[in-house]
Amino acid sequence: MSSDLSPDRIDSRRFFDAQAAEIVHNYGRGRAIVAIDGAVGALEFGRELVSALERARHTAVLASIDDFVQPTAPGEAARQSSGDYYERRYDYATFRRVLVDPFRLGGSAGFVVAAFDESASRAVEPVWRTAPADAILVVAGPFLARAELRGTFNYTIFLETPARPKNASLDEALDRYTAEAGPRFSATAIVDTTDPDRPRRVFADSC
Template sequence: MAAYPPTPRSQFFEALAAEIEHNYGRGRAIVAVDGAVGTERFADDLALSLRNTGRTVIRARLDDFQLPSEARLQRGPDSAEGYYFDRYDYTALKRVLIEPFRLGGSAGFVTAQFDTQRDAVFETRWVTAPKDALLVISGPFLQRPKLRGVFHFVAFLESSTAILNPVVAEAHELYRAEVQPRVSAGAIVSIREEDHPKREFADRC
């Protein structure tokens, strides 16, 4: 297999994976990648680096746990409140993924529950994992009160607000006002330059 020279991005993920492995080296742990944009690519790269440490890693996306369009769009497609309050099925996320994953053992769990293209529930596919597996979940709003205490480690991504459409930008302002995600995250990461992610620190004053 060809060896590729390290890059600032790959070195960043190696360091973050080493930190998570050091702190959660035994038993199951759940890692959240929270942010308005860029969470899927970030979580994929983090999962790869975690696998390189020898851990089994399960990937899931909050976007695969959305509510049906009737509920999701009840306030209209241009509503920031709807995007924030009505988009995701946190009850299903906890019931079929988070809670059984945390049980460990042979308990099965589901990594994707709702297909937004068909506006229908996916056919249920239960999977299992070893006792020391890690679950990496990506998506927005992962530190909201409904999910408090669920994750062992949260990386909150900061990006340029200029790339967000107005509805998403306003929804994330609602989120920031309610949660203050920079303060409660385990790591704050600037992805304003995607190839050079950088750790930041919350102003707790």
């Protein structure tokens, strides 16, 4: 490990390397999908995990559930209520059809990691990708343990942090999600990201 890294960075890299080693040990053959369940810092966490998987010489692909939102008119997303956010924000059917299902097929099946650009209020031109037979897809974002996605992920990391999203509707929707889905209790791993530079594995009796 490079001596040029700060102590925080060294600790972070060790954490992600250990997390990647556990995943590869259990899911290193064939295709597997890992969820990073969180509304704050999930994509950044996913990027770090993908880098660690690649350091372990394993192919990894990163996707965000926020690239599979339902199409909206300009400005409509900003007016979404907490109910809208929880019940209608994400296009899970498209997420499965163009990403999850073809990724699991393996072989030469192509998959797409983004379908809708919310900031531009337009569909994304499909970019079809492939991966080798042994590959891991890392999906980051909120609500990944909800009933609609049950059975989608081989391994789920639930991010536990006191930080709250700036979007008030998302913040309220997270409270409903926590009460209804119990993501902490169904996760494979719980990670405390109170200090994003020093993520820490939490071992609960319910894990």
